[in-house]
Amino acid sequence: MRRTPQALIIALAAGAASLLGTQASFAQDGDDEIEVDPEEGTGEGGEEPEIEIEEPPEGDLEADTASLEAESSAADEAVKVDAKVGDYKVSWQDIVTVIRKPFLKIRRWDLMPMLATTMNDNMVRHVSAGAQLSYYLTDVLSVGVEGQYYSKSFREPFDLVARQARRLPTINQYNFSGALNFHYVPVYGKFAILDKNIVTWETYFTAGLGITQSEVVPRDPRFPGFTNLLITPNVGASMRFFLFKWMTVNVGIRDYLFVDKFEPVNRDAMTNATAEDAKENADSAFINNVMFQLGISFWLPPTFEYTTFR
Amino acid sequence: MHSSPLLRLTRLGGLSLASAIAGTIALAAAPSDAAAERRTSGLEDQPAVRHRMLLVAKRFELTPMFESTINADFRHIVGGGLKLEYHLSDMLSFGAVGVFSTSLDTGLVGKISPTLEDSVDDMTREPSDDEFLQHLNEMPLHGAAYVSLTPWYGKLAAFGKAFVNFDFYFQAGVSFASLKSNCDSSICDDDHPGTVDDTDPDNPIQPDLNPNNDPPLNDGSRVGLYLGGGIHVFLNEFLALDLTVRDYAFSDNPSGADFDANLYVDDNDSRFMHHLFMGAGLSIMLPTKVKRTP
Structure with a gap:
């Protein structure tokens, strides 16, 4: 009941907007896509024009992203309402179309437990468990x-x-490895899953230098076998998917x-026995x-x- | 107090009465229920992205492509082909892919082959170089027919400069392959592998239990399962870089040798195997113009 006067104002605004034309809507016909997060709304149609946005809970990346989207929606609402005033026009140029990065990494530590497996050896498969701190x-x-610490299993061939x-x-076989790495993030993006949920992600390249211990598996x-400590440069590319402010999933x-040393072909009781x-x-x-x-x-x-x- | 919105409207000159009435009815009717629904999002049923370019929906995709095996045991299969796909919607499509290939020996073959006997010696269990190489098969033609699902789409920025659209897709269907092996009759000269030759009942010939001179039985046509996954990176509205990992799974015995250790080669030595390929192509989307979502 008490909202009726406000509803009238909105109604007037709607009517005025219909008279003043639809420049704003034409402005949408550009190349930009508009992302909408269904988790965050702007209130019912009869509400006051200002948008109340609740502070997202700490550590909730999804809510944070939704909040940013809602701010864009608030600007959208402002365009419709202020059109009746006439002395102050909000154009689409005033609206932030590129939202802030939803995840900041600067001056933060990234502790990543990880699993890995060999991709290019058809004789022996190594599976490793390890961690990375950046x-x-x-x-x-x-x-x-x-x-990383490695475990081996022989393959069919x-x-x-x-x-x-x-x-x-x-x-x-490989026993363990360690490296000092640099990571660089040149690519970031976002994608929608089943046209519903938007997930942000990035690609980073890695280059580093370390050591690997390999061990001969005697034929x-x-x-007896022997071990080698090998200088091991590494390069790679990975993708990181942002789930929360405090957690991401990485694949890469x-x-x-490295130059590995293998058991010599000629080995018997008289040759290369030790x-x-x-x-x-x-x-x-x-x-x-x-x-x-x-x-x-x-x-x-x-x-x-x-x-x-x- | 609940004053009439219509009365107030009549005091305003120059406004379209019809527009105002329509707006008033639509908006003023809501407040009585609005309090209860104040925190209800009006965007719940809305799509995640508006004005999205439908880069694949209702379009044909024609993709000249290159494909190569990943981590093959004995022979890399490297070739070129064509993918043709029709996208029923921006998520669902169907298509087919066909690739003509040549074969290259892997590093493993390069290490084994020089160490084998130069000439056939049936007294040893070791194959000669010719026996080993001529049992390996090739895959001059392979392909698949599939249904494809594209659940993810998005856009990325590279070095803060290049902004491109992309999508991820997953495929499943039926694979086919034409396999070929060329074992000379002077090498594969056992015409009764693993069985007794009793054409002369008085002098039956026992199996020689030497798989190295048996026909490899690893040629002909194969039908199996197909799984794939890949990414389109759109260079513009009708060209996309298409990167795919494909698994053609069917019955095969790439070495053409005795797998089950019964000392002869037969069909039981073939087993259901995954043939993993990585492909790259340039997709041409037709028609070249794209539509947008509302």
Whole structure:
């Protein structure tokens, strides 16, 4: 009941808007898409023109994003209402069409437990568990360290080659690795899932330098294997999907490059019988160990504040 | 007090009465219920993105493409082909892909082959170089017919400069492949692998239990399952970079050798295998003009 006068004002505004034309709606016919988050509204049609936006709960990225979208909707409402005033026109140029980045990384720590598996070795599959800790110097550049522990399993061709071609493959397994890495974020974007939920994501490239310990798997178990500590540059690309202010999901591919030392072909009781001799006469080969990685990042501090204007 | 909005309207000159009445009825009728629904979002049933370019809906997609196996055991399959797809909507489409290929020996073959015997010696269990190589098969033609779902679409900014649209899609369907192996009759000369040749009942010939001279039985046509997933990166309204990972799964025995260790090669040595390919193509969307959502 008490809202009726306000409703009248709105009604007048609607009528005036219908008379004044639809310049505002024409302005929408540009190239920009308009994103709408159904979680956030602007009130019923008869409400007062100003929009009340509740502060999103701490650590809720989705609510934060919705809040930003609602602000855009508020501006949209302002265009319709203020058109009747005549002395102050709000144009679409005044509306922020590019919202603030929904996730800030600068001066935050990224702790990422991860799992990884070999992509390019058809003899032995390594699965690794590890973690990566990075610090973002800026919103697009970070420096960090990583460590992984590997577990191996032989794949079908390992047995087939031995059985069908009567040849024993020369195999090295990887035990652990560590690296100092730099990450750079050149690509960011957003996508809609089933035309409903909008998810933001980014792509980052990684380059680093570290070490890997490999270990020879002896073809003949009578002879001992040996280990190698290998200098290991790495390069890679990953995608990060933002779920909350404090958590993201990462998938990526990383190429670990090193020159590995393999068991020499000639090895018997008289030749290369000891680990030292075998290592001395090892065959070297350049290896690309390409791994698919999946990780969940936990961000510290778990929230952030914007320090610039919209 | 509940004063009449219509009375107030009559005092305002120059306004369209019809517009004002319509607006008044629409808006003033709501407040009695508005309090209860004050926090109800008016956008609940709205699409996530308005004025979105429908980059695939109701369009044909023609894609010249290149494709190569990922991590093949014995022979890389590398080739070129064509993908033709029709998008019923911006999420659902159907299509087919066909690829003509050539085969390249993998590094594994390169390591094994030089170490094998130069000439056939049936007294050893080891295959000769020719026996090993001629048992391997090739895949001159393969493809699939599929249904595709595009649940994700979006846009990305590269280096803060290039803004492009993209979508992710997933495909499932039926795969087919034409396999070929060329084992010379002088190499694969066992005409009764694993069985007793009793054409002469008085002198039956026992199986030689040497799989190296058996026909590989890994050629011919295959039909199986197909799964794929990929991304369109739209360069403009009608051209898109198409990157795809495809899995053509069907019965195969790439080595053409004895798999089940019964010392002869038969059809049981073939097993359901995944043939993983990575493809890249340039999609041409027809018609070239796009529509937008409301």
